[in-house]
Amino acid sequence: MTHRGWKRIKIQRNTWLFPGRNELIARYIKLRCGKTRTRKQVSSHIQVLARKKMRDEQAKKKVRKSPENSAQRSIEQVKTVVDGIASSKLRLTGFQTLKLDTVIEKYPKLLTELFDRGPPDAFFLAKCWANVSFDSSDTENSLYAVDSYYTSQHKFDISVSTKVCSFGNEVVEKVEVYSPDEENGHYCFRLERSPICEYMVKFISELKKLESRDYMNNVLENFTVLQVVTNQSTGETLMVIGFVFEVNDLPEANCSIFRLVA
Template sequence: MTSGAGEGSEDGSEKNVKQENVDSANLSTEDGNGMDDDGVWSSDIEVAFKEAMEIYPPCGRRKIILPDEGKMYGRNEMIARYIYIKTGKKRTRKQVSSHIQVLARRTDREKGPTTGTTGNSALGDVAAGNRRPQKVDILRLVHPSTYRLKGDDSKDLRMCEYEIFATQSSIGSVSDDGSDTQVLKHVFISIPEAAVAPSAVEDLSIGTILPDFENSKDGETSLAHLYEKSNHKDNFFLLKFWADADFHLDQTMDQKYELNARFQLDQNRPLEVTTQVYSFSKEAMRKEQNPQCFEENGRTYFELNWEFCEYGKGFIERLLLLSPNKDKMNVVLQHFAMLTYVKDSTTGEILIVLAQMFEVSRTEGHGQNVYHLIQTSP
């Protein structure tokens, strides 16, 4: 994906963010010893703060993943990191939070009870979450533009393709030759086969996402439980998607929402594939399949091809009704996740586990990143 030309990108800030080794623990401390008082921030700090406010808009409780470190941070911590990288001056997340609140109150006073916004209120609007930042590509500091698959150490099964898409067609109409009318397709998220390459992905501590996959209905298929009992811990991944939500929902047409995925196996074997949908960290629904393996060009594959049920279809369409407000759409998506795992139905062996989390892309098209989930020391 192409990065936007944001105000903070011309001086190489993206490069600095990824190369500097910032001690985020120091930036997140509760006290502000040795730091300026919040009310007397110098002009260079204020400039860096404004840039960071646009790069990192309000994101609710969802954390921001830094691929370099395999860790997740809150918005205020990321703003503090940015200020330190740009100016060399430290601010704690509490100081950042206080400064945001001060600006929001100042904006309220400027607006007054009956007047509109003033020319100086733009930053306050961003601070209060009332206005989506313009001209800054939020994705450029959050995820890379290419998909990289883990290396050759997981030989039993690997993912080749993954796609969620919508189709629209005229209700009940057929073309002159008796075939169905042309079907319009919109791809929300996709990992194309051409993008799959045997190179290393970023590692991410599995503990950072366990709360989003905590409560399964049977108590035995939460992400934590699957990881604990699996002998294939190298085959646990997080698929983070930035969806293309620029889709016009035509109420005069028939809509279908589908998922297609393809996997390559080491051998033909009986399979059981389970997909669990999580809402507010609790399992909301479950779908189980027993796909058949097939041979193609001397290799063994299986595919998942299924249409979303009424629950999934209703969720997508209610989400699309929030468009074009992508901030609101992302607030909804921060409470939504999917978990797919593949087992050998004869032995019960877990072959691969895919945790899936979603946001709406703020730029044209869709994007994705893949993280290898690992267990780190507490």
């Protein structure tokens, strides 16, 4: 009988068969996640992770050699902090801000098209760290929702398109229209308790089933959200925010925001 993926080891004149590394990893995935992975799939995934680690290390070396070149900095290494997200016609309150250039492959081609049209000061990336170790058993009383607050000196209705993306492709889109309230000479938009889509709720539920934080973050590598805010009447792009996510063990969620540049 042929045992593929097993290694022959000779111990004191006796030959023993032991499962190889990839075979053990495939078995572990089957036990932990209930998913079947072939040895070739495991080997391919290990190679992808190794190449990613090598690229990250090379990028860090480039940053140390040329700190003045902001286009080569990784997201975590950009240091210039802005008070808030704001374009010339709309300001988003409640966030910090920064910039970026290397995540275009994580989003649909729409982001490139919008970026080419501009305005150049309207594009941002938010990297969000979250702790998913919360009790979600009470589904009837649980609410997955988002709060956002904008201010502007101009009066108009805004259309907010939120696209969930997987491997750079749009999976589902939610579109909402909001009218402003006038306060002290400014126009304020309150997007309060806006429920996230059913796809996102199921995604979070499945993500929580993965016991390893590394597995969760590997899944999140290919999961993003793209939010496009436009003038409802004219279709003018007011603000575009891409969201990337990572799981950590801190009790409070954290977010760093970067301005996207060419």
